Amino acid sequence: MPEYVEYEHTPHTESEFIQQIVEEISNSKLYRNPLHVATYPVGVNSRMETLEKLLDIESNDVRMIGISGIGGIGKTTIAKAIYNSISYEFKAKSFLENVRERSKTHIGIIHLQEELLSNISQNKILKIETLLRQCDCFASGSRIIMTTRYKSLLVKRNGLSTYDYGVKELNEYEATKLFRNHAFLDNKLYEDYLELEKKAIHYAKGLPLALKVMGADLCGKTINEWKDALDY
Structure with a gap:
């Protein structure tokens, strides 16, 4: 059966009617604004x-x-x-x-x-x-x-x-995945960069922020630029 919403007064204009609908949705559990x-x-x-x-x-x-x-x-x-996962459970x-x-x-x-x-x-x-x-x-x-x-x-x-x-540091698998997401276009790793990648990940010590910043900074740079940045 269809559900009906009963309002305190009948809206006189279309804009009032739309505003009431927006308020009903905003005040319901169906409304989410995820972070x-x-x-x-x-x-x-x-x-x-x-x-x-x-x-x-x-x-x-x-x-x-x-x-x-x-x-x-x-x-x-x-x-x-x-917060995004459980906030809808709370009024x-x-x-x-x-x-x-x-x-x-x-x-x-x-x-x-x-x-x-x-x-x-x-x-x-x-x-x-x-x-x-x-x-x-x-x-x-x-x-x-x-x-x-x-x-x-x-x-x-x-x-x-x-x-x-x-919170624990990222393990080796997680750290490698996060670093590659930021360091390589289309997440494609070239074999020549493998040893340099290992060194970068070692420097980051499993910290997500360090992996993100280092990866983004190295993304698109030549292998020599990687070596200079990592003091290889």
Whole structure:
């Protein structure tokens, strides 16, 4: 049977009718605005599987997962991917970026808090003067995901289940795949570059950001330029 939407009042114009439809879709679970994760999200799916188990969204507790690791290891990429994967399960959600830089001042913290509340509330002009510090402000079933370089920030609090997920470097297969995606046009590796590729991957030490930057920088360059860049 077809479904019908009942509105509070009958729209007088076509533009009003269209606007009501847009609002209904925007407020429904069918509406998604996924975050950009990565052009080549190598190794992300396997790491998401572990995170999904820790998040256990069927559980009714309030749970925080810390995605920890050194800079460039892919914490934000993984956080965006898991957000896209599970956000539709929640009525209210928010993704805040560059928190470390933006929270260096009191005003920056206030703006972050206002952005958070604005994202999870229909009131888009919320203003606050204090920060949320207590765990009892979160509804049952809430999930908080935080990326951090420091595990010490994952402080356990009453009423909050805290878990740490330490991101591991890409293994050799994953590192090679990611590097080739960025370093070679059409992902085509020439045999003359094989040893140089191995050296570049060794330098990157499994860090996705390093592999991406090095690959993009070397892409399209001659073998001699590769040797100069890698001090071969």
